Amino acid sequence: MKRGFLNNKKAALYPKGESTTTVVVNPISAPPSNAIKAVAADREPAVQVMKVPHGKVKNTALPAGYIPTKPKMLSEAEAMRANQPAIITIPARSAGQPPDPDGHSEWIVNGTTKNKVINAPGYPQPVPKSPKGKSYEIKSTPTMGKGVFATRDIPMGEIIFAERPSIVSPRALKPISKVNPNDYSLADYTKILLFEREQQLEMAASRMEPETRARLMALQNSHKEDGSGPINGIVRTNGYQVMNLRDGDGEFKEGDSSNLHYYSVLCDVGSRINHSCIPNVTHAFKISAFSMVFMASRDIKAEEQLFFSYCGIHKSASDRKAELEPYGITQCICAACINATPETDTLRKTFSARVQAYKSQSLTWEQLPKGRKLPAETLDEMLRFQKAVVKEGLDVNDDYWTDFIPSLATAFRKAGKPSEEMMVIREFMKWGNYMKEKRAIRGLA
Numbered sequence: 001m002k003r004g005f006l007n008n009k010k011a012a013l014y015p016k017g018e019s020t021t022t023v024v025v026n027p028i029s030a031p032p033s034n035a036i037k038a039v040a041a042d043r044e045p046a047v048q049v050m051k052v053p054h055g056k057v058k059n060t061a062l063p064a065g066y067i068p069t070k071p072k073m074l075s076e077a078e079a080m081r082a083n084q085p086a087i088i089t090i091p092a093r094s095a096g097q098p099p100d101p102d103g104h105s106e107w108i109v110n111g112t113t114k115n116k117v118i119n120a121p122g123y124p125q126p127v128p129k130s131p132k133g134k135s136y137e138i139k140s141t142p143t144m145g146k147g148v149f150a151t152r153d154i155p156m157g158e159i160i161f162a163e164r165p166s167i168v169s170p171r172a173l174k175p176i177s178k179v180n181p182n183d184y185s186l187a188d189y190t191k192i193l194l195f196e197r198e199q200q201l202e203m204a205a206s207r208m209e210p211e212t213r214a215r216l217m218a219l220q221n222s223h224k225e226d227g228s229g230p231i232n233g234i235v236r237t238n239g240y241q242v243m244n245l246r247d248g249d250g251e252f253k254e255g256d257s258s259n260l261h262y263y264s265v266l267c268d269v270g271s272r273i274n275h276s277c278i279p280n281v282t283h284a285f286k287i288s289a290f291s292m293v294f295m296a297s298r299d300i301k302a303e304e305q306l307f308f309s310y311c312g313i314h315k316s317a318s319d320r321k322a323e324l325e326p327y328g329i330t331q332c333i334c335a336a337c338i339n340a341t342p343e344t345d346t347l348r349k350t351f352s353a354r355v356q357a358y359k360s361q362s363l364t365w366e367q368l369p370k371g372r373k374l375p376a377e378t379l380d381e382m383l384r385f386q387k388a389v390v391k392e393g394l395d396v397n398d399d400y401w402t403d404f405i406p407s408l409a410t411a412f413r414k415a416g417k418p419s420e421e422m423m424v425i426r427e428f429m430k431w432g433n434y435m436k437e438k439r440a441i442r443g444l445a
């Protein structure tokens, strides 16, 4: 990514000081516990940040002795010089100009990260569209509140809808006042950081059009009694963590899940997608359009409900249940949870290791001497695994499943079954195109 935003051509497109609020971050000397970690030096040296706590935070009262202050506002130029996080409207809104037809986001962002977006090739692109027009509707469900439903058959890989988020905020909690973590217990310090995050979010929301704010405030909040604050509760209930929008200079790597550097994206329609451990929707953040793109991760039939997984799907039913509790989901009623057995738990927990094992075995199969066939039991075992994975709904995991399909093609070839190999290759083309599309949206292709 390019550096030197203030000196480049795009800086001129982004008027200095325009609708920008900066919250001053106070450097803190020492962490109160190892739950509070120093972020990479390329973000902000000496600033301590904290992972957003998972689940409920019990202590709801602000600690005695903490005096809330109104965050100070800096101009954008000052913020850039100090490399402080600012609240910006993106794409920029110039006075007297009509709003962007795809809407605007309020983004609590570190200066250098903002540069990554505005310097992205093609920025600001329009929000991508579904190829066949509006393909979803929001309806009430019997047990999950509102939900999003397909209004037509949608093939795997196709864009269902895309939207510009209302608020994008850092995953990590940072102090914005001169609070010293050493003066507080971890629980109290957590409360303060949550309170100060709410202050930032309130500043961001106060810049929105009234209708956008009203839609945001109407979203579900499963963190009402834990002191998260009304907007932060909504962000914690509905926000998507995006992996290609991150602070620091390091490039995004598939599988990197350290969430201190990432951002949480709050959508409007996307926030109405309910959870299932057998999801049919995946998402990718398109940096150049500053938008979240929702795609079918399997073929979806008209009237089917869209589902995203709020928990890790490679986990046992009881571990998934524990991850879902903060969302107020006490019992997931998806088929995987209802029909969970020790065998399905094992399948889920060992899924990625088995896929990887087949992948490395397939390399050795390539070395089989001419005339030697793969033992029939090996192929049968793979086919049993494939059948179990499809039944369990795990064939949606693109990061792993795409690794299995070529291994299976190799197994068929080495077992002397060329027509079955061709069928698998055709399947792989479908998955491969889908992965390519997703990587292109993320700007990685």
Ligand SMILES: C[S@@+](CC[C@H](N)C(=O)[O-])C[C@H]1O[C@@H](n2cnc3c(N)ncnc32)[C@H](O)[C@@H]1O
Pocket (backbone or CB within 6 Å): 143, 144, 145, 146, 147, 219, 220, 221, 222, 237, 238, 271, 272, 273, 274, 275, 276, 327, 328, 329, 331, 332, 333
């Ligand atoms: C991101 S919102 C999804 C949209 C939400 N149903 C609404 O009406 O706005 C998340 C909330 O939806 C509900 N929810 C989502 N998936 C659910 C499920 N599988 N079972 C029960 N409730 C669910 C929970 O209340 C959860 O906190």
